[in-house]
Amino acid sequence: MFKDIADVRGKLGQQQYIASEEIGTVVYLAHSLCKPILAEGPAGVGKTELAKAWALSTGMPLIRLQCYEGLDESKALYEWEYAKQMLYTQLLRDTLRNVLGDVNSLAEAASRLAQEEDVFFSENFLLPRPLLTALTSDEPVVLLIDEIDRADVEFEAFLLEVLSDFQVSVPELGTIHAKHQPMVLLTSNNTRELSEALKRRCLYLHIDYPSQDAELEIVRLKVPDLKPALAQQAVAVVHQLRNMDLRKMPSISETLDWARALVALNASSIDEKTLTNTLTVLLKYETDVQKARRMMGGGDDGGRHGRYNR
Amino acid sequence: MDNRVVEFIRGLRAAGVRVSLAESVDAMHAVESLGITNKEVFRSSLRATLVKEHDDFAAFEELFPLYFGSGGPPLQSAMDDMSPEEQEMMQMALSALSGRMQQLLDWLSSGEGPSKEELEEMARRAGVEWANSPQEGRWVTRRMLQQMGFAQLEEQMQQLYEKLQEMGMSQEAIEKLMGVVEANREALAEQVAQRVGQQIAEQRANRPEDLHGSDLMHKPLQSLTEEDANQLRKEVQRLVMQMRSRAALRRKRGNKGKFDPKSTIRANLRNGGVPIELKFKKKKLKPSLVLICDVSTSMRAVAEFMLRLTYELQDQVARARSFAFNSDMQEISVTLSGRRAADAVTQVLYDIPPGSYATDLGNSLNTFSKKFMDAVDGRTTVVILGDGRNNHNSPRIDLMKDLQRRAKRLVWFNPEPQRQWGTGDSDMLEYYPVCDSVSVVRNLAQLATAVDRLLTER
Known part of the structure; x- marks a missing residue:
């Protein structure tokens, strides 16, 4: 699939994803060792984006499973399509009558029906959810399990079987093996500790906020309309904000939103007015916005305010 | 080279990083597939396969050059170009x-x-x-x-x-x-x-492993060394893991209530009225928790663990609010949520400076009943983590009684042994009869039992 690490980085780069050497190494290893990747890091540093770029660069389809509290197997794996089963029994009533036409007793009818039961519990009536889709797909896929830390512990335990053997058991059908081993990327925002067992099965990738230069490169790539000087200024402001004690740090995606906003507003430079008007694109809490305003507007007093704010 | 990697893994384990056998096999495969010619790649391949915890990166970065470094820059000779x-x-x-x-x-x-x-x-x-x-x-x-x-x-x-x-x-x-x-x-x-x-x-x-979990569980919280503390943190984590799965199971079982005919009919309309999916009434179990943590000077030694516990509990129960006090009550729910455990605890200790002889539970209770009483209702369990040493200020038993009346349960975790209650500036003996239950929490084992009781008793 990939020749070497440089190839990984190049191909991801073609999908407008700037991968560090570390990301390149881990993705390459995921292919050569056939292991899932667990990507951790603050929200909005491009963990989900990596999966998309990965899928595009290899030409594999992307299947996404978004986790949330209360997610269970029937939502993630498969469900029996009751309505379709009902519909079929209604439509096939005549055929059923033929099958059961000459029976005399209820017991005989039941046993004859039991012989045909398999028809109703076949793959025709199985509604595959993301995990099963990924396993039974005819071509290899990239499976993105997003925000695994939001799912319950039981679900995490259930995932272990899928991730280590790439197979699932459906009681009515038996064990389904993966036709092709999917490339799996799990993401986590660190809101809770994941279990050791899950971590053990994955390659670990920690993605942090990028350096100023790297972020500038991303902004240039994704928002080419922004003037270079302005982009530099904008990224510098974002980095300054990340050094402050805020409730929620501005993420890369918010930097990009802001950059687009600056383009849309046709801003020529980041002066106080532009900043005040657009700060809410970057910061999502009123207290944070106020803090940042005091910091930015403070000028000489910046240091004192900075300390006071803590 | 394989040998060196194995030694390195042993070094990592000794530094407190959990590396399983499967992971070391992965590391070997990774090295096999990527080679060792590029040092950066070699390092990231080892790190991705061996270290699964961002906090452990520091240990990895420290050990890596020691095992795979060139042993320092080479010396040059000054003699070569001399006559x-x-x-x-x-x-x-x-x-x-x-x-x-x-x-x-x-x-x-x-x-x-x-x-x-x-x-x-x-x-x-x-x-x-x-x-x-x-x-x-x-x-x-x-x-x-x-x-x-x-x-x-x-x-x-x-x-x-x-x-x-x-x-x-x-x-x-x-x-x-x-x-x-x-x-x-x-x-x-x-x-x-x-x-x-x-x-x-x-x-x-x-060095042979000389510390075992079981000993640690019974070691008093105050007399822990830095190294013990690291071990303990891991123990606390495991404890919380247990707690969490147990609580999750309990909630799941608690969900199954009586059969609900109305919503069953509604849900099965699409099946032509044949009841295939059964619906049950959900029991509305909404436990809520108010945690009050003493971070005064007398508690400093154990405050970190208490806060850590507070953090994990708040994480566990959806409707939980946390407070900390020294001379006055402050809400710390926001500080705790959205940060990782270690950062959150440091932040709280930074926000509430110790200040000696400043402890005032009476005043803190007063603030609490004025400002935060809305956090407490008939479903709320109030947990106080503290030693009841009030610095000879008024204990305000009346407010405590109010709190107890209003809450479902009032529970106290005290790190002092019972015989020290009431000595010096301790008001514990006065608070004791007001509380629904008081547990002595001097080590992890006791903490585990107390927390478990907190979550099971309803």
């Missing part, structure tokens, strides 16, 4: 110095550092066997450099300079020599530091 006369002059000048300094300057000018045996001998004399941590390693390094005579080096170099000048060596040659010696000095210091670090890491890896 034979100059070399002779150099030898004479060196022989005029005292033994130890002669040796050192010889190493530094010839570019052949001390042999492995010599280094080991010096390290032994500097007491490397007793060193356990990187800090102590730095100390050993300093002693070794002192032994070699680094302290007097400056002076001796000056002397050598003058002597060589006297002997008539050209200015240029002397300057060059001094430059090389200067560069070698740093390289040698670096080599020594690496060597010491490596030895300490290996020693640590070979």
Whole structure:
């Protein structure tokens, strides 16, 4: 699939994803060792984006499973399509009558029906959810399990079987093996500790906020309309904000939103007015916005305010 | 190379990183597939397969150069481009110095550092066997450099300079020599530091594990060393994991209530009214928790653990609010949520400075009942983590009684043994009858039982 690490980085780069050497190494290893990747890091540093770029660069389809509290197997794996089963029994009533036409007793009818039961519990009536889709797909896929830390512990335990053997058991059908081993990327925002067992099965990738230069490169790539000087200024402001004690740090995606906003507003430079008007694109809490305003507007007093704010 | 990787894994384990057998196999496969020619790639491949915790990256970064470093930058030789006369002059000048300094300057000018045996001998004399941590390693390094005579080096170099000048060596040659010696000095210091670090890491890896979870569970929280504390943190994590799955199961079972005909009919309309999916009424179990943590001076030793517990509990129960007090009550729910455990705890301790003789539970309770009473209703369990040492301020038992009446349950976790209650400025004996239950929490084992009781009793 990939020749070497440089190839990984190049191909991801073609999908407008700037991968560090570390990301390149881990993705390459995921292919050569056939292991899932667990990507951790603050929200909005491009963990989900990596999966998309990965899928595009290899030409594999992307299947996404978004986790949330209360997610269970029937939502993630498969469900029996009751309505379709009902519909079929209604439509096939005549055929059923033929099958059961000459029976005399209820017991005989039941046993004859039991012989045909398999028809109703076949793959025709199985509604595959993301995990099963990924396993039974005819071509290899990239499976993105997003925000695994939001799912319950039981679900995490259930995932272990899928991730280590790439197979699932459906009681009515038996064990389904993966036709092709999917490339799996799990993401986590660190809101809770994941279990050791899950971590053990994955390659670990920690993605942090990028350096100023790297972020500038991303902004240039994704928002080419922004003037270079302005982009530099904008990224510098974002980095300054990340050094402050805020409730929620501005993420890369918010930097990009802001950059687009600056383009849309046709801003020529980041002066106080532009900043005040657009700060809410970057910061999502009123207290944070106020803090940042005091910091930015403070000028000489910046240091004192900075300390006071803590 | 495989051997070195295995040793490195042992070193990681000794530094407290959990590495399983499966993970070391992965690491081997990764090295096989990527090779070791590119050091950066080699490092990220080891890190991705072995270290699954961002907090452990520091340990990895510290150990990696010790095991896979070049052993420090190489020394250069100053003799190579000297003419034979100059070399002779150099030898004479060196022989005029005292033994130890002669040796050192010889190493530094010839570019052949001390042999492995010599280094080991010096390290032994500097007491490397007793060193356990990187800090102590730095100390050993300093002693070794002192032994070699680094302290007097400056002076001796000056002397050598003058002597060589006297002997008539050209200015240029002397300057060059001094430059090389200067560069070698740093390289040698670096080599020594690496060597010491490596030895300490290996020693640590070979030391038998002498701390077991069970002993730790019964060790008083106050008398924990830094190293114990790290171990303990892991124990707390495991405890919380247990707690969490148990609580999750309980909630799941609690969900199954009575059969609900109405919503069953509604849900099965699409199946032509055949009841295939059954619906049950959900029991509305909404436990809520108010945690009040004492972070005063008398509690400082255990405050970190109490806060950590608060953090995990708040994480566990959806409707939980946390407060901390020293002289006054402050809500810390926001500080705790959205941060990782260690950061959150540090932040709280930073926000609420200790200040001696400032503890005032009475005043804190007063603030609480004025400002935060809305957090408490008939479903709320209030947990107080503190020692009840009130600094002779009014205990405000009346407010405590109010709180108890309003809440579902009032629970107190106290890190002091029962016989110390009521001594000195402790108001514990007065609070005791007001609370629904009081648990002594002096070590992890007791903490585990108390928390478990908190979550099971309804």
